[in-house]
Amino acid sequence: MIPLQHYLVVAALLFGIGLAGALTRRNAIVVLIGIELMLNAANLNFIAFWCYGPNPQKLTGVLFALFAIGIAAAEAAVGLALVIAIYRHNRTTQLDRLDKLKG
């Protein structure tokens, strides 16, 4: 089988790509996409460590990833509803336009 390092490197690079998108894009929806990619990178780590761990019959990594997927789904639903609510008020989803609180 493939060494564990390979999966961890893929997850780290995926996390980096998601972080870059979340930090640099102007559109709120693309920022949410970046956050989803970071959550997926964490899930890949859970599954890889479960598969290569000493006791995979305990199923802890799989169950952790399952609950992480469920919580990420809730987060995506609420996040996108917030984006739609903000769009109703301000007619924009560009993050640098939403500067009402700026002094």
Added chain:
Amino acid sequence: MRLTFLLLAALTLGSALLALSRRRLVHCALWVAVSFAALACLYLQLGAQFIGFAQVLVYVGAVAILIVFAILLTRSTEEPAAPAVIPGWLSGISIAVLTAGGLVVPILSSSLLPAPPAAPPMVTAQALGQELMTRYVLVLEVAGLLLTAALIGAVILALKESEGRP
């Protein structure tokens, strides 16, 4: 085995990169769906069948569609000439590169990681369901409660504001 891993890893990372660098929002949503699907294949390769199918159901099925809906509902704000990134994007990219580098270098130089097993572990949906219904039943209930709260919260947030509400 190695070839499939390399192809899936390249597909995951390449489509994630495209999803966050395309200008058109609809293209971003479609590329991120490709990335989620390739990740599901990686889970299947690691022997986690149930998680792979849950990934397809939740991410490729629900989250990608939700993102497309949100893009279509907020569509009219797209300005074709405006830049897609914020002014300080260079520092954002350098933070991301530093983070990824700070993760990759220790991973590659570590000697503590376990040796690969002979074959990926087999886990049946029955065993998973038994664990969920016995040992993790409280967590399952809390997750169900959280999903219900998120459902109601999302509906209330996105509801059209009537005259009775400020």
